[in-house]
Amino acid sequence: MLAFILRRVLQSVAVMAVVAFIAFGLFNFTGDPVAFMLGQDATIQERQRLRADLGLDQPFYVQFARFVGNAVRGDFGLSLRQGRLVSTLLKERLPATLELSIVAALIALFVGVPLGVYTALKRDTWTAHLLLTASLIGVSLPTFLIGILLILVFAVQLGWLPSFGRGDTVALGWWTTGLLTKSGLKALILPSITLALFQMTLIMRLVRSEMLEVLRTDYIKFARARGLRDRAIHFGHALKNTLVPVITIIGLQLGAIIAFAIVTETVFQWPGMGLLFIQAVNFADIPVMAAYLCFIALVFVLINLIVDLLYYAVDPRLRIERAATAH
């Protein structure tokens, strides 16, 4: 068990190193932050001095080595755009992104699963067809368009909900939450629906097809033959077996939700890490971009690690196989 965990952790570290390297390599194409920082009037000497201050005059491998060395100690340097510690910036932004992502994941789950069950059970009704067609739109419409449409209807036309921002927040230690204020909750509605929509349709379609599959299996037929009520068959037997792959997917999708919150955060001016990243890209703010990409890589690596460990715990066959090949 320990050897397995150790191996996975080592692999994760390797993945992180590769991500950091690729991310850092890409920065050579984002342009020159010094041009932004000094503006058009700066002299060549001023530019060179700032480049030296920032370490940008060093060759690529030196910059990279320095970055990795500092990053290991949790030091990502100063944001070039804001002149503040990158670690502080990320810490400030983390609660907004996590709240949005988790709420979106919950919406996706608690709306997606029932809809999936419904469309599987009543698959020939017109409502099921309507839902399936609508889900196609959810899958194929780009997130920013959905966001803008929601803003147009609920903020501009009806005036019910705010079009941007996070509303009032309450600080709990270093964590800020919008879940405890009315304006915070109102502000959360549109972005979380926007972010949830894709995952929701995905879950709905997944549950539906799994459910249809399960409903065809023998044990469901036997259950019917035993005279069990529909309700017991559908929810007690069919849905339970459907949920195994669904939970796996949701676990993996949570990482995707956090990472792809970028678009939603930009549309709604949601002050999370995605927005921070987008603004960093525009400004060629290398320290922020590097830290963000490493963070996202870390999230994915951690989730994968946990999923692997869960498999290991859940599936006895894995343990036996590993034990057999280990020697």
Add this chain to the structure above:
Amino acid sequence: MRNRVLTAALAAAAFTAIVATAVPAKTLRWSSQGDILTFDPMAQNESLNNTFSDYVYDGLVRYNKKFEPEPALATSWTQPEPSRWRFILRKNVKFHDGTPLVADDVVFSFERILAPSSNMKVYAQGVKEVKKIDDFTVDIITDGPNPVLLRGLVDAKIMSRAWATKNNSVSPQNYAQKEENFAARNTNGTGQFMLKSREADVRTVLVANPNWWDKTDGNLTEIVYTPIKADATRVAALVSGEVDFVLDPPPQDIPRLRQAGNLKIADGTETRIIFFGMDQWRDETPYASVKGKNPFKDKNVRQALYQAIDIDAIQRSLMRGLAVPTGSMLAPQVNGYTDDTSKRMPYDVEKAKALLRDAGYPNGFDVTLDCPNNRYINDEKICQAVVAMWEKVGVRAKLNAMPCATYFQKIQKFDTSLYLLGWATATFDGLYTLQSLIRSVRDNSADGNFNLGKYSNTKADALIDQIKTEVDDKKRNAMMREVMQIHATDIGHLPLHQQIIPWAMRSNVSVTHRADNRLDARWIKIE
């Protein structure tokens, strides 16, 4: 005991008086694409940043509505010698923390502006020394006669020495130290507004300074700034009434916003001129098909490219009217502009073809046009349109469009044959532009620092060097006119147009449009 009652009664009376005279809160909630980078008035020379520095900090002088310098923290000034200016400071000015403004703060502020890590050095260009004479008199000594000193001083903001020293902010942001600067998120100015709260990228709140030394026509008591990055969301927030003012509404939405009943648009031109520059220094230019010579060294070729541009088509269909075509490198608001130097050469395809034939390029040539795609209004589209127009006369330009972060890195190394650039005259005085764009390149100086095709004319150079120190306005303006004429005759650059930048707001808000795209709080009125 009786004393205490009396004090309480007096306090209550005073309080009632304050409440009775208190004006109703007038809050302006406004938005644009990006956030303020820092509140340190010497850390970033960027338009939005300077806008907020104007709210919180004052300079010795400031602009009036006609962009002429007028007294601010200095009540008057004299020039005892050509390179010595004496400023008399306003008495009874207090910083937001209650400490009085004295000459020493002015001396300190100029030290800070001229510090190596300052980005506002350009506004104190030519300042050699600032001396305290007494508590309310300072002398600014320049390294020669300096006719644009006052205009620079508008953006040289005055900070408190005691406050900066106490908070370890004696010098502006220094990236080498990897430390956050206290002054970046805390302020102590003398200005009309005080910073109340700041959450980067979320909300910045300023409240009116009750002890400000001046009165205004405006009635603003609070400013709430929220950056909204997405164009559609920013407009939606304006339409739905969540913000009152948008500095940068997207051009395609302007016609629709004009029609909306509860909104209005303030149109105004910017001092920025959009133009093309051409490599005029290499013997063979790197990105053209012509070998062994540089076609742009030939004036006929430059003129052909000029006259092949159908500027009216660009203005009408591409800019949708949001541009004023010009033949000048200076905007009309800028000191030094004259009408006679800004006539455009007419659009004439046949003439352009003939000129190219005369220059020895009957079949034209290939060249790469470098162009930014996220810096100016419709920058890439302008380049696309002009590429098509040049094609008609035989010059086949290949468009190389890129984001400004990479674009400026490339062209500032002079690594270009043909490029598009926009240039705003920050000081509202022509020298700023002539020196940067027309003066021959002199390393490690502002001379020609954006003359990226290295246009060079010795006569123009000599005149520009004289303009730098000429204090007689009439002579100086005549010289600027002459430089503009020389440049226009040489066809040193191909000017296109001046951008019109519309501001959008709710109809109960009235503002004064500024050609440097700064929303001036002094003149905002909310009904």
